[in-house]
Amino acid sequence: MDFILFSDIGESTIDSSLGTPEYSYFFVLKAYLPVLQALGEVHRPQSLQELEATARRLRAAGRDCLTLFFGPPHKAPLSLACPILCVIAWEYDSIPNETWNDDPCSDWRYVLSRHGGAISLSSHTARAIRASMGEGFPVIPLPTPLWETYASLGGQSPANAIIEPTKLQIRGCILDTRLLGLSADGLIAPIHDIPAVADEPIEPIEPIIEAVPALTWRRRALITRHYLLMWYREAVRDLVPAALRRGLSRLLRRPSPLAPAEPPAASSATVIEEHPQAQLPDTSQLVEVQVEGVVYVSVFNPADGRKNWENLVTAFCWAFRDTADATLVLKITQKDLASYYVHMLTLLSQLAPFACRVVVMHGFLDDEQFQRLREATSYYVNASRCEGLCLPLMEFLACGKPAIAPAHTAMEDYVDGDLAFVIPACREHAVWPQDTRLSYRTVRYRPDWGALKQAYLDSHEIARQAPERYQAMSMAARQRMREFAGEERFANELGEFLGTFLGTGRPDKAVAGDAAC
Incomplete structure (x- = not known):
């Protein structure tokens, strides 16, 4: 059989696509590739047009073929x-089953019914x-077959909990709390020195009482805009798709048309200048950087609100305020x-001082460098709201x-107390990430912060x-991955x-044309 594998993100675009919503599908495709190559011939078109042409060519040649769309x-x-x-x-408890923006493909049932089946991870x-398509709908849960790849890298002997001094390298930059000199005082505008005055009696000063400005429509608009911006940042920003988020941020920061044309005149009081723009490292x-002791590692995109990285x-800094190793x-x-x-440094500054250490690695790790990071790990940490x-x-x-991780959503398939410190979580309302209406239609989870802190301890x-x-x-973790994500199980199922x-x-009656949604 011929397999056609397609993802919006390919080898040439993966570096520039890190952090985008679908970039992880590329790595799933790469993990599927060797098993499918053992089952048949594999084709990897680089565009939707090439995908369609490849399918037509194979069908015209009388070949049995199947397209796997990773996305x-x-x-x-x-x-x-x-x-x-x-x-x-x-990662949510329901698939999109409504239409918005006059796009029928926003309702996944419309697409899946035409495909006739699906593979889930x-x-x-x-x-x-x-739940949406009916119990008889052909869908198979088939996790990524990665055991053979990483089992050979990790060895077969139990891992060491205490990491000997190990150097980690990355092309990018490293933020190390041992070198940053963090302090919550650094978040406050500097207080200028007040000149000393002679010790003389102070005559009482008649207070100046200014009239409260009238609550005009202009003032109402400014106040409303201020609280709307606060609500957006605190309540929904992490739920908005990245492309839409940038537009909303620009819109909310734009000066209101009702704002005064001229800024108010500066008073005679001392004006304290704003802090300069943060200078980003090269x-x-x-x-x-060198790490040692008990080392916890997490890999995530800070812009993804599901990761709950704050x-x-x-919880880490609170648990180990007095633990230097x-x-x-x-x-x-x-x-x-x-x-x-700025968000990361602000958070760490608010937590300072602490004896433990936080190291932020920003940039590209090649395969050898990433494996070095795995070897220098005692525990992997996940505190996600859904996966x-x-x-x-x-x-x-x-x-x-x-690991330290919850056992909800996809992680329920392979996380338990034998290989992890399991974090309890409760359900909370959520929106489908691509839903531009931001309507609450689904559910995600909220891990227990106190339980996470205790799991660290x-x-x-x-x-x-x-x-x-x-x-x-350690041995239970390897055994679970052998059973759950092995190539033999994948190929058989x-x-x-x-x-x-x-x-x-x-x-055939479900065919509705070759256009992409």
């Missing part, structure tokens, strides 16, 4: 010359699809340092690194005082599913 259904073609299945990572996603050089950092390494998957630099799969967590587990004690328990968790799916065929 959300609303971006997939409705039909091709050969059958098509979306490979879907989805988790049981959670498969349940959400069946990100073009190869830099290194709680991950605050605890280090948290944050590997950032976001190209734009300016998008989170479609979480490839980094699976990769670290395959290398024998226990418990894991540190295990690492220091109970190495046999740590090694048992995919073959059985495709035999059923292609045997019944995709209904």
